[in-house]
Amino acid sequence: MTLAAGTYFEHLKAYVNSDYVMHDGAGGKVLLTEKYFRPEDVKPQERKIELLLPGPGMAFKLDHDDFDTAKKKSKPALFHFLDDTAKPWSRRCDFVIFYVNGRAFHADCIEFKSKSLTAEKIVPQLRAGMCWVTSLKRTIDHYTGDNRRIRLRKFVFAENENPGAYLDPNRQLNADPSIRYYHFDEVNGQPLADLQNTSVQEI
Numbered sequence: 001m002t003l004a005a006g007t008y009f010e011h012l013k014a015y016v017n018s019d020y021v022m023h024d025g026a027g028g029k030v031l032l033t034e035k036y037f038r039p040e041d042v043k044p045q046e047r048k049i050e051l052l053l054p055g056p057g058m059a060f061k062l063d064h065d066d067f068d069t070a071k072k073k074s075k076p077a078l079f080h081f082l083d084d085t086a087k088p089w090s091r092r093c094d095f096v097i098f099y100v101n102g103r104a105f106h107a108d109c110i111e112f113k114s115k116s117l118t119a120e121k122i123v124p125q126l127r128a129g130m131c132w133v134t135s136l137k138r139t140i141d142h143y144t145g146d147n148r149r150i151r152l153r154k155f156v157f158a159e160n161e162n163p164g165a166y167l168d169p170n171r172q173l174n175a176d177p178s179i180r181y182y183h184f185d186e187v188n189g190q191p192l193a194d195l196q197n198t199s200v201q202e203i
Helices: 005-015 119-144
Strands: 021-023 029-036 045-052 057-061 095-101 104-113 151-158 176-183
Touching: 005 095, 005 104, 005 119, 021 029, 029 057, 029 104, 095 119, 104 119, 119 151, 119 176
Parallel strands: 104 151, 151 176
Antiparallel strands: 021 057, 029 045, 057 095, 095 104
């Protein structure tokens, strides 16, 4: 059954594993946080990026580093019935944000990078994020009949001060034109729906 965007979001929120939800969209925004090391650091730094939502939304951190298990801290398998070791689905992008914008339902896949914009560091992770969104959508559809077209975009946020060699005139990645680059300072505190990407994929 094809649902209205707002209804589909409420169903999705009820179905997903909350352990992966980084922010529930309270206050009309999501806060993305990630720990990272600079070469001179002894202890990790924490980066925080706030993005404003046009409607209901929530942010997932797929590459989570804070899971507690009985034995040790570790990332559980993304699909618990599949082995993660050296498998293509073991790749994860950092964040996926689901949100409603008017009558449309959106998913933005986002990868954080400190400096490098090389393709092998970005393209596979964001492709994996798109695959995860597709898998989640199809699983819900198969088991519940709830269905909705999702408009998906891919972004890399980084600190690279001279990204020109990696980008086309629209600031899409040369290695994968579906990925749009932004500097962290450009996006922090901005409306998510206002971010530009010439590539929108429907799934």
